[in-house]
Amino acid sequence: MKKIILLIVLLFCTSCYNYQEVNEIAIVNGIGIDYNNNYKITFEIVDINSEQEKSYRIESCGDTLDDAFNNINKLSPKEISLSHLEVLIISKYLIDNDIDNIKNFFMNNKNITTNFYLVIANNSNEILNNKNEINSNNSKIISDYLDKRKNTNKQFDYVISSIINNKEINIPYINLTDNNLKIDEEGYQYEK
Amino acid sequence: MMDIIKRLTQEFNNSSDLIIKKLDKIHVIYFESICDSDKVNFYILQNITQGDNNKNFISGPNTTILKKYDDIKFYLLNGFTIVLNDKIYAVETRGNLIRGIQKPDAEPAISGPKDAFNENIQINLGLIKRRIKTEKLINIDFFLGNLTKTKVSLLFIDGLCNKDIVNKVNKKLQSINTDSIISIGNIKQLLGKENRSVFPTIQESERPDTTAFNLMEGKIVILCDNSPFVLILPAFFNDFINPIVDNYGKSINTNFLKSLRFICLIYTIIAPALYIALIDYNHESIPLSLLVNIAKQRVSVPFPSYIECVIMLVLCGILRESDMRFPSSYGSAISIVGALILGEASVSAGLISPIMIIVAASTFITSLVFTDQELVNGLRCYRFLLLIFASFLGLFGLYMGIFILLIHLSGLKVLNKSYTFPVAPFSKIYFKKILFKYNTKNMNKKDPMLVKEET
Numbered sequence: 001m002k003k004i005i006l007l008i009v010l011l012f013c014t015s016c017y018n019y020q021e022v023n024e025i026a027i028v029n030g031i032g033i034d035y036n037n038n039y040k041i042t043f044e045i046v047d048i049n050s051e052q053e054k055s056y057r058i059e060s061c062g063d064t065l066d067d068a069f070n071n072i073n074k075l076s077p078k079e080i081s082l083s084h085l086e087v088l089i090i091s092k093y094l095i096d097n098d099i100d101n102i103k104n105f106f107m108n109n110k111n112i113t114t115n116f117y118l119v120i121a122n123n124s125n126e127i128l129n130n131k132n133e134i135n136s137n138n139s140k141i142i143s144d145y146l147d148k149r150k151n152t153n154k155q156f157d158y159v160i161s162s163i164i165n166n167k168e169i170n171i172p173y174i175n176l177t178d179n180n181l182k183i184d185e186e187g188y189q190y191e192k
Numbered sequence: 193m194m195d196i197i198k199r200l201t202q203e204f205n206n207s208s209d210l211i212i213k214k215l216d217k218i219h220v221i222y223f224e225s226i227c228d229s230d231k232v233n234f235y236i237l238q239n240i241t242q243g244d245n246n247k248n249f250i251s252g253p254n255t256t257i258l259k260k261y262d263d264i265k266f267y268l269l270n271g272f273t274i275v276l277n278d279k280i281y282a283v284e285t286r287g288n289l290i291r292g293i294q295k296p297d298a299e300p301a302i303s304g305p306k307d308a309f310n311e312n313i314q315i316n317l318g319l320i321k322r323r324i325k326t327e328k329l330i331n332i333d334f335f336l337g338n339l340t341k342t343k344v345s346l347l348f349i350d351g352l353c354n355k356d357i358v359n360k361v362n363k364k365l366q367s368i369n370t371d372s373i374i375s376i377g378n379i380k381q382l383l384g385k386e387n388r389s390v391f392p393t394i395q396e397s398e399r400p401d402t403t404a405f406n407l408m409e410g411k412i413v414i415l416c417d418n419s420p421f422v423l424i425l426p427a428f429f430n431d432f433i434n435p436i437v438d439n440y441g442k443s444i445n446t447n448f449l450k451s452l453r454f455i456c457l458i459y460t461i462i463a464p465a466l467y468i469a470l471i472d473y474n475h476e477s478i479p480l481s482l483l484v485n486i487a488k489q490r491v492s493v494p495f496p497s498y499i500e501c502v503i504m505l506v507l508c509g510i511l512r513e514s515d516m517r518f519p520s521s522y523g524s525a526i527s528i529v530g531a532l533i534l535g536e537a538s539v540s541a542g543l544i545s546p547i548m549i550i551v552a553a554s555t556f557i558t559s560l561v562f563t564d565q566e567l568v569n570g571l572r573c574y575r576f577l578l579l580i581f582a583s584f585l586g587l588f589g590l591y592m593g594i595f596i597l598l599i600h601l602s603g604l605k606v607l608n609k610s611y612t613f614p615v616a617p618f619s620k621i622y623f624k625k626i627l628f629k630y631n632t633k634n635m636n637k638k639d640p641m642l643v644k645e646e647t
Contacts, residue, residue, distance in 0.1 A: 011584045018586060021497060022471040022483065023490040029480060046480075048487040083476035084483065113476070 023048060026078040029055075030139025032089040032124030035098065039068045042125045043080070044139045055137040057128055065105045082109070085116045086143040088156060089124035089174065095190065103160050114157040117146050120188040121174045130176060138181065145183050146172065154185070163190060196261065196276065197221070203265070215240050222273035222285060231285040232273050254284035266341070290315070296398050299563050301437040308398045313343050313417040319400040320347065324407060328352070331415075334365055337373040343417040344379065353410040354642060357426065357607050361412055376419035383414075383425070390573040392566035393606040395427035402436040409625070410642040426606040426642075428613040430626050432567040433457060443629040450628060456558040461575055461597070463555045464501050465582035465590050467548075471497055473586025485547075492542040498583035500544055504552035505579070507534055509572065512556070609642075 030044035040061050047054040058075050062068030073080055094102060106112055119142060121127050130138050146154055153159075154172055162169040173187025197212060197219060204210050209224040218240055222232055235252040258264055258280040268274055271286030293315065296308035309316045321329065328350040335341045346365060348358055361383070368382050380394050387393050397403055398421050403413055406424045414423040424431075433453055438446045470477055471486055478486070493500060511530045518526060538544040555575070559568050574597050581589035604611035614623040622639040624630045 011581070011589075014584055018473050020472065020475070021490070022475060023487045023493075025475065025487075027480070027483060027487070046484050046487075048484060048491055051488075053484075081475060084480040086480070111476075 020079055020081075024078055025081040026076050027084050028080060028082050029084055029137070030087045030089065030128055030142070031082075031085060032121075032128045033065075033094060033102065034091045034124055035094050038063050039065055040125060041065075041068045041072065042128045043072060043076075044128045044137065045076075046137065053137050053140060055139070059125065065101060082112045085112055087117050087119055087139040089119045089121050089127055089142075091124055092120060092122060092188070095120055095171070095188070099160075099163060103163075106156065107160070114160075115155050117143055117151070117154050117172070118156045118159045119154075119172045119174055119183075127174055127176055127181065130179060130181065132179065132181070141181060142174065142183060146185075149185065151185065159190075196264065196280075199261070200264070200268075213237075217277070219276040220273060221268065221276070223268060223271070226269075226271045226287055226289065227273060227285045228287040231287075235283050235285060236273055236275060252283040252285065256282050258282050269341070293319070299397065299399050299402070299435065299437075301399075301435070301440075303440045304437050305399070305401050307400060309400065309420045309422060311418050311420055313345060313415050316400075316415050316420075316422065317345065317347075320403055320407070320413070323400060323404040324349070329407070332362065336365070336368050336370070336379070338369070338371050340372045340374065342373040344373065345415040347407065347413040347415060349407055349410070352408065352638060353412060358412060360607060361414070361425065365414075373416065374418070376414070376416040376421050376423060379414060379416055380423055383423075387604075387606075389600065389604055390570040391429065391601070391604065391611070392432065392564065392570065393425070393427060393604070393611065395424040395431055396421045396564070396566075397424055398422075399436075405436045405439070409622075410638055426609050428606065428609070429601060429611050430614055432564045433562065434626050435563065438629065446629045453561055456561045457571075460555055460558040460561075460571055462578060462590065462594065463558075464505060464551055464575060465578035465593065467551045468498050468501055468579060469582040469587045469590045472583065477587070486545075489545040489547050493545050494543070497545075497548070498579070500548050501552070501579060501583075502576075504534070504544060504548055505555070505576070508552055508556045 026043075027046045027048070028043050029046055032042040032044075034040045034042075038061050040059065043058045044055050045058065047056050058072055060068055060071040060075055062071050088106070090102060106114065128138050132138060132141065151172075153169075159169055159171060169190050170186040171188045171190055173184045175182050175184075200221065201210070201212070207223075211220075211222055211224050213220040215237075220232075220236055220240075231252070256267075258267065258274075264274055264280065264282075267282040271284065272282040273285045275281040275283060290312045291310055293307050293310055295306050307319060309319065317331065326349070330348060330350050332346040334344045334346070336344050344365065346358075346362060364383055365379075368379070370378070370382065373379060376396070380396070384394055395406075397406075403422050403424065407413055411424055411426065414425070416422075434450055438450065441449075471490075475483060490497065495503070511526065511534070515526050535549060539546050539549065559571060562568055562571070574593075577596070578590060578593035581593035583589075585592065601612055602610070602616055610617050613619065614627055619639050621637045622642070
């Protein structure tokens with residue numbers, strides 16, 4: 001009898017810890033970060049209500065990265081899930097001046113796996129908001145493009161470890177011409 | 193002599209089928225309902241009326257001379273005809289109140305013998321003895337049930353089986369004190385009284401070849417009159433999963449089948465729990481494309497997924513139960529209703545997501561691989577337990593449930609033998625016979641655990 005009571009207490013007092021229905025989470029597959037006096041971040045979220053692979057975007061600003069992410073959580077009707085992040089787009093300014101901050105934020109977040117692609121762009125918000133004809137989920141296009149070429153050395157953890165070890169590394173660069181994403185695999189050369 | 197007749201008519205309350213015939217000085221008593229009138233006529237009446245004198249009516253194949261009054265009642269109720277002359281004779285005139293030997297229903301097999309046990313214990317014993325022709329095959333008879341006096345037979349091969357187990361089962365059978373033994377299920381319950389587990393520890397079989405194989409392995413068989421099943425004990429977990437019929441196929445194909453069956457076993461226990469754990473707690477374990485797919489299917493569903501899962505599993509259970517209980521002529525109606533309501537309508541109404549139906553149906557199908565009903569019910573119990581654990585604690589709860597199952601299984605004892613026998617106390621010989629089939633070279637070896645006498 002004691003065992004049963006113990007079992008019931010153990011099970012039922014957890015109050016469904018971490019319970020989240022799969023259709024009630026916002027699956028983020030792309031994040032863009034820009035800096036213009038304060039951080040501006042854009043989330044590209046998979047739209048599960050449409051039949052096609054569509055997406056919608058949420059944008060928010062903040063003085064620190066933490067602030068900006070917290071603000072986004074307030075804006076979104078659904079719980080944000082970052083576990084399926086595929087692409088992180090950051091601007092040129094951030095990779096040159098503020099990479100430590102971004103590294104700390106993404107490496108220390110327990111909900112994010114670090115095998116997403118790191119991509120450089122002039123303006124990441126513009127790229128994620130691009131209205132594409134065939135497939136409006138821009139992050140998916142970028143990650144599919146890089147997946148196809150087996151670019152494991154373009155992934156976030158690899159790039160960051162190279163940067164920490166003061167190695168030169170080429171990071172993909174994206175620019176936008178006439179609503180088309182142009183991805184250059186070796187486009188941006190990082191030097192200390 | 194008149195005393196006996198008076199007493200009989202009194203005690204049987206002038207039962208309408210009790211026939212007492214008086215021919216000269218000879219009285220013939222029998223029950224019309226359980227005796228074959230042709231036999232009575234042929235063995236007794238013809239001899240008395242036509243024969244010169246009193247000795248010839250003992251011509252039946254099974255005739256005894258009785259001494260006690262209690263014996264008269266017993267033989268009378270067992271289909272004998274009592275002839276009262278200067279002595280009391282009992283002549284077997286039992287009627288054939290049985291069906292013939294038919295095909296096995298519960299354990300069908302494509303290859304292998306097609307005969308099954310029926311309700312007559314003599315025929316069942318004959319089917320086994322036809323396969324094992326040795327004087328070492330010993331049977332001990334009991335008459336159990338204070339009112340039913342059902343004939344129960346304990347069968348084993350001397351020198352092949354563990355004497356300790358035989359003695360233990362013998363003692364248990366003798367200590368049974370109950371009014372009625374209607375079928376072998378009663379004995380199964382009374383023997384396995386101490387076992388509170390959901391898993392079966394005594395195997396039921398309706399195939400004589402399975403029974404013979406198990407006897408040759410050093411196991412004990414219990415037969416019961418009026419029951420088309422026999423009990424085989426001790427039975428281990430693997431015996432329920434792998435039928436003996438496997439031995440008739442090519443070993444490489446059989447091993448593929450056996451591994452398939454093992455996958456089914458694992459799948460049917462954990463599939464719903466794993467699904468719930470993944471989509472409710474551990475989304476990060478699912479690839480993005482699959483996660484989006486599941487999320488899209490679940491958009492219109494109003495229930496939480498664990499409620500959805502319980503509904504589907506309960507409906508599947510009901511469907512199975514109704515299919516078993518219903519006469520087979522209505523079976524197609526049930527399958528149509530089940531397929532329509534469970535499959536089509538609930539999805540198009542947006543009550544259940546299609547992927548949930550796939551999970552529930554595949555769980556249901558994989559549980560049908562096992563023929564033993566008790567095992568299927570036990571697995572269902574643990575399926576629900578794991579589901580509850582997973583719906584509270586996700587993957588962590590699922591692992592907790594699996595560990596509870598494993599601890600429970602390894603703690604279970606069948607007549608002082610471990611339930612997970614050929615695996616957990618590892619036995620190469622029995623493992624090769626049941627779990628994986630190698631070449632037939634070593635089929636003669638017996639496992640020491642089943643054969644050796646414990647010291």
